[in-house]
Every structure is written in C-alpha cells, then in structure tokens.
Amino acid sequence: MGLSSRLLICHDCDTVYRTAALGRGEVARCARCGAVLARHHRLGLDALTALVVGALILFIQGNLWPVVTLGLNGQHSSTTLWGMILIMWQDHAEVVSVITAVTLFFFPLANMLSLGWLLYFGRRGELAPGFRPLMLLLHYLGPWTMSEVFVLGALVAMVKAKAYFEVFPDTGIYAYGALILFITVLAGFDLRRLWDLVPIRGA
C-alpha cells in the first residue's frame, strides 16, 4: 500500500511533490498554497535528545520552585504551578483548573517524555517500544501545550500585582523562561524524521 518516501503531499492543499534533499537553511514551500513542506534539519537526533533532557530538567525546576512571591506589609505569599491548579479547583473554577493542569503540566510532560523516549532509540536507528501509539500521541498533543503562554501570563500578572504589592519573581519563572526556548526548538521538530525509521512495506 505505502509508496516510497520519495513522494510528499502538501498537508494544506494536497499537491503532490517529489522529495528533494535540502541544503543548509533551506525550506521547501508548496508552490500552490505556500505551506512549508520540509525544512533542512540543522540539529541531529543526538542534539535533540540532549535538548529534551535539558527541557525536562528545567520543567522539574519550574514546577518544584515557586513562580512568583508577593509581599504586603511584611507578609509574603507565593505559589507554584500546582498551587495555581489546586486553588482554581477549590475556588469552583474546575474547568480552568483542568485546562491549566492539562495544557501546562500533563501535555508538556507527556510530550517531552515521549519525544525523549522515541529519540533515545531513534538516534540508534531503532524503533522504540510503543513507537506507534507514542507518535500518535505527539501528533495529537502538538497544538495543546501552552507553556509559552503561561510565561507571558506570569509577566502580565506581575505587572498587574505591582500596583498593589511588592513583586519578587522566583526561580520557577526563570526556569520557565529558559524552558520555552527549548520547547520552541523542539516544537519545530518534524515528526516525519522518526516516522521515516519505519520500513515501508511493498515499496
């Protein structure tokens, strides 16, 4: 059924192309609709694995340490990401609590863990155990991780709080700031590079 990977179909308009090798910094765009068909891969699978490990360490730090501390008349109040999630639940905003837990904790974590697992095997040219379900998971989680939005939200919250309180940014928010740089690079990863490890039947 599957044809060789020498053909490529534009995701946005169904135009068929032959794949071509791309030089450094080159991007292949669809001549009909302008969508990006493929990019030159600057980072090898080893480098990407390292990035995932780095991102996981930052993610742990960002979640263990408080994000921001406020001060008022000598009293202090701080919160972590999970503090936020739990308080929204207690304050009868369960929907917000679930959206926050899912888009800022569970999906990013599942994303990094699966990608790390797949890359760990992929860099040796092997298919990781559970390859197909994890690849599908990565595909469907893609649009639903929002760590970068959270960092901007924390910035807005700090500026708003500044009018009434003393504001101290904590370790957590710096870890998050660094994390979103890693996540941005990882989000550009083309999953087809891992799909291509699967031998195509009948080609």
Next chain:
Amino acid sequence: MTALLRAEQLGLIGCQVCGLVSRAPSFADPGCSRCGSALRRRKPASLSRTWALLLAAFIVYIPANLLPIMRTASLGDVDDNTILSGIVELWEKDSQALAIIVFSASIVVPMLKFLALLVLLICVHRRSHWAQLQRSKLYRLIELIGHWSMLDVFVVALLTALVRFNLLSSVEPLPGVIFFGLTVVLTMFASLSFDPRLTWDHEEPHDRE
C-alpha cells in the same frame, strides 16, 4: 514549470497524521500502513463540525466578555473585573505595551479566529476561487496564534493563587473566566476540524495558466 498535480488526480492519498503517501484505496479503507490512522481524502464532516464548534464558541464568548472574570477584594473594598476592564486598568497604570499585548490575545485573536473561520467556511460553501493563497495563509495564521488567547485565563489563575492575604487582600475567579477558557478551547477545536484542502477543491485542473 510542471503542472501542480493534486493527490486525487494521481490516485494517491496522503496520511494526515504521518505524511505517508499511499495509493488511494479502491473500496474498504484499510488505514495507513505506517501509522494505522484512517486514510481519508478530507477530514470527515469538516464543514458541519467547524460550523457547530464555531457557533458554540461564539455563544460562550458572549458571557466570557460580559461576565466578570475575577473579583479583587482589599479591606472590604470589592471590585469585579471583566476582560475589557482589566485591559483598561493596565493602560491607565502606564503599562500600555502590556495592555496592547493583552488586548491582542484576549480580544483581537478570538475575533480574528471567528471572522477568519467564517470567511474560510463561506468561501468553501460558495466554491469560491477568490484569494485562495491568502485564505491558506489566513488558516495557517489562526492555527499559529490561536492558543495565545489563553493568556487571561492563566493571569487570573496565577493572581488567585498569589493574592492570599486573608482580609487584607484576596482575588477569586468569577464565571467569566470559565466561559473564556471554553471559548479558546472551542475555537481551537473549530480550526482543527476545518480542512484547509477544501479551499483548493473547486478548481478545474486547467482553468488557470
């Protein structure tokens, strides 16, 4: 330049999940041989699903804007904020740059998504050839920026968790923020269920140079 042939003309089908190119199955759909996903020429019931989700998103968008999203209380002084009043406050407190960012994320992005999906849907229904390239780009833009609307939801969650000074000062979430969160989720599902390939589907193979 050679003609730009589309998958259907060549009897091919591309997997939307893993990108594998297969010969279009003639009868029963065996699924993609690489990732196992169903092979479909277009997303199923794309137009009706997108319409339904868009309408639902628009309905919850009304209370999201009219109802207050959070209550700030300090020493008995209670103040309810809506999305818009929060932006006005930022502007007046000399954080104009941030006010513009929040205005873009909370007002411009959702509005743009509603209008863009409306235009995309109507054009597909009318089999329009108008501005196909721009419509493709518009779709990619709303896919790219859609989730930034969640900004205000995270601001309310963080402020609620932070401002805990008992009687002195506290913040609590109000129903507006729930509706707003739902609006963002629904618009994201709406744009995911729209199939951008439909924009190019009513083209005769040789009616353009």
